[in-house]
């Protein structure tokens with residue numbers, strides 16, 4: 147029997163799965179200065195149709211993505227792998243060659259990545275979703291996208307069936 151794969155997609159801009167956050171990309175001429183973006187998170191889920199004609203119900207994944215977006219919202223995003231980072235009890239210190247930052251820890255979110263780029267954020271979000279969300283067996287692949295602004299972003303993809 148031939149099984150067609152169906153792809154579902156959720157657009158974060160259209161569905162208000164967005165967050166505002168700031169970051170620094172040390173070494174970049176422009177992005178090396180602290181600045182912010184309005185980000186949107188998207189998802190694409192591929193799988194087989196069930197007898198009901200559905201691949202998957204959008205509502206639970208939409209709720210999960212909003213929950214994740216809320217955690218990142220209005221935070222300074224810091225990559226745990228960045229050079230010169232020191233996380234203390236209440237403060238986050240970054241000492242670069244030519245400048246120093248000191249932030250209250252509660253304003254920051256430290257992500258287990260090496261740079262807060264759209265590429266790494268997409269990978270981080272994909273891992274979070276797969277870790278925290280129970281995808282049914284009929285789902286084959288999950289793709290997560292993050293835009294730094296409308297029309298510009300990165301995607302990460304995982305094949306759930308190995």
Ligand SMILES: [Zn+2]
Pocket residue numbers: 169177181182183294
């Ligand atoms: Zn930026």
